[in-house]
Each structure stands twice: as C-alpha cells, then as structure tokens.
Amino acid sequence: MENFEYRNPTKIIFGRQAETKVGEEVAVHAKKILLHFGGGSIKVSGLYDRVVASLKSAGVDWIELGGVKPNPRLSLVHEGIHLCKQHNLGFILAVGGGSVIDSAKAIAMGAVIDHDVWDFYVGKGEPTDALPVATVLTIPAAGSESSTGTVITNEEGWLKRAVNSELIYPRFSILNPELAMTLPAFQVACGAVDISAHLMERYFTNVTNVSFTDRLIEATLKTVIRQAPLILKNPKDYDAWSELMWAGTIAHNNLLNTGRVGDWASHGIEHEISGIYDVAHGAGLAVVFPAWMKHVMHHDLDRFVQWAVRVWNVELDVFNPEAVALEGIARMEAFFQSLGLGTKMKDLGIIDDRIDEMADKCTRGDTNLVGNYVKLDRDAIATILRLAA
Incomplete structure (x- = not known):
C-alpha cells in the first residue's frame, strides 16, 4: 500500500425532501449566487420551484444560468464566469447531474x-483559488458531487x-x-456504467497489498450490478435508488483510491470519443472498457482473475486463468447490454474512422503516455479503439 493523505470536506445531506434545506445551507456561505442547471427538466419536475423557494426563504438572491449540455461546453462556462464577475456573485449552486x-x-x-x-485544462498552471460550489444532485453517475474533478469540452477542436x-x-x-426517479432508462444505464468505470479505474492497479480497498471496490461494484436492474424494472424503487446514489458518490470521492494508484486510461480514451461524437460518457465507457481489458489483461492476469471471480462469480479454474478473465469480461459486457447499452463503437452510431485522430489527441501527438496500470502510447490506444470498433 502507498502512503496517502485523505480528506473529503463535502457535507452530504441525504434523503427525502433534502433539497428543501438548500437555502439555509447556501446562506451560510453567500447571499448572492449563481444558480446553474441544465435543460427544462428541473422545472417540469418542480425541483426548480422548490429550490428557489428555499433560497428565497433564506434570503438568498440569485442569477440563473441554464443550458448545460451533456459533455459541458467551454462557451457556457465563459458565460457563467462573466455573470459571476458582472454581478459579484460569491457562490455557485449546481442543480443537476455531473455535467452541470x-x-x-x-x-x-x-x-x-x-x-x-x-x-x-491543458496543463498551463493550476488553480490557486475558486468560488465555493454546492450541488443538488439529480443523476447518480459522475460522482462530481463529492470529488475534486471537472471535465469540460472545448468546441474549438472538440477537446475534452x-x-x-x-x-x-x-x-x-x-x-x-x-429526484432521480424520472430519469430515462438510458440515463440510468449510463450512470450505472459511469459508476462502475470509476470503480474499475481504481481497481486495476500495480500497487500490492491493497486487499482492504479491493474488497470495498468489489462490494460497491456488486451493489451497482444488483441495484441498476431493479431500478430499470421499477423506477420508483426508493431503496434501490438510495443504494445506487450513495454508491455513485463513494465510487468517486477518493476514499477507494487510498493507498493505491488507479489507471484512468479508459476515461482518457473515452473523452476523445465523446469529445468528437458527443456521445454520453457512460455509453462511451461501455465500449472502451471491454476493449481496454482485452488489451491489457495479461499484464497482471491474477488481478483480472480475482475481479472475475469476486465480482462476476466466475468459477475459478487454476489451470486456465485466461479463460476465467475472459469470462469475467464477457459477463461485464452482458451486464452492460442488459442495461440497454452497446459495447461496440457501431452501437454508438459511429461509422466513420477517426481512430488515428482520437489516438493522436489522447496522447498529445504521441508525446504523452496514457494510464498507469499499463502505459499506453498512440499505437496502443489505436489498437484498443479498433478492438472497440
């Protein structure tokens, strides 16, 4: 296990009608804020009205900015920055999913x-300050509600x-x-895959003696595998939603990477797909992860066998570990497909060939190796994308 320091300062307020507390929570930090959200769904559902009523009750004023799209755009970010500076806003409340x-x-x-x-975002310096942010989560998926991460797409060059x-x-x-009960089945599926991907990016590590966090990741993966189909069967199942929503937060709040070094190559590769083709992140990950696994599994076959046996209940065969690993990958693909997602690029509607372009962008012109579990150059990433195709 590696040395580590861990803290997560995000206060979690979980449960029914929790959004009614948003005003009193915001008022601790600021009296004039940016209210940021996506499309019209929060207004149709009544969530917008409940949030603004709570803000009014707490004496909080706001300027609003809607219009966030999946794979959020830099142009709207620039608009939000302008509003914050113009109106001297001291806080940002995000109501929505990971993109918001x-x-x-x-x-x-x-x-x-x-x-x-x-x-x-392109490595020219690091932030030294930021306005405070808070969230009202509507889509369990990205884990941004309790993470250090943000991903943005620049329309100039379609870089994510x-x-x-x-x-x-x-x-x-x-x-x-x-708040998640009205989500379309496709978004439920994409969220489940996104959560699973965050877990697997951490699971496949070269660090040894991390059995405690191995077990935590395995348990969280099995929770997703169990709860997502229950939600698709009954979108009003509060208990299943509770399990999935909390799993999504834990999957990406940095607790499960303590003492280990995750990979993150699959995320990097997928960012090039969704950056160019604007596909849903979870749908892209369902395509990339099986291909990545098939390419790298011999790097540490024992870890893939452990994952297949513990997560996917594949029977251990000590005389044929490769077959065990491949069966685990096959069961994962079958799970993604059972949620209604494809596992090949053609399932995303991608029919033209920009694989070399994506591999080049991902490695910054073959000057940057991607991933930690196995370091991937431009040719390796192109190979993985062709497996995915």
Missing part, C-alpha cells in the same frame, strides 16, 4: 482569475479535458434519491 456540476466547478475556477480557465483540484470539492451536496 463540472460546469459549475469550471466557472468557480474561472471567476477568480484574469486569464482563460481553459488554461488549467479534465482538472482535479481540492479547491473545487463542493461545500455540500444534497442527495435525494427521489
């Missing part, structure tokens, strides 16, 4: 600087890039499983 929260975090970093916030900083941990996050 990621956009809010980007605005928070950009509102306190004089240069373009995109600089941070990430920043990680403890400065953008949300001050608090409100998690009411009832």
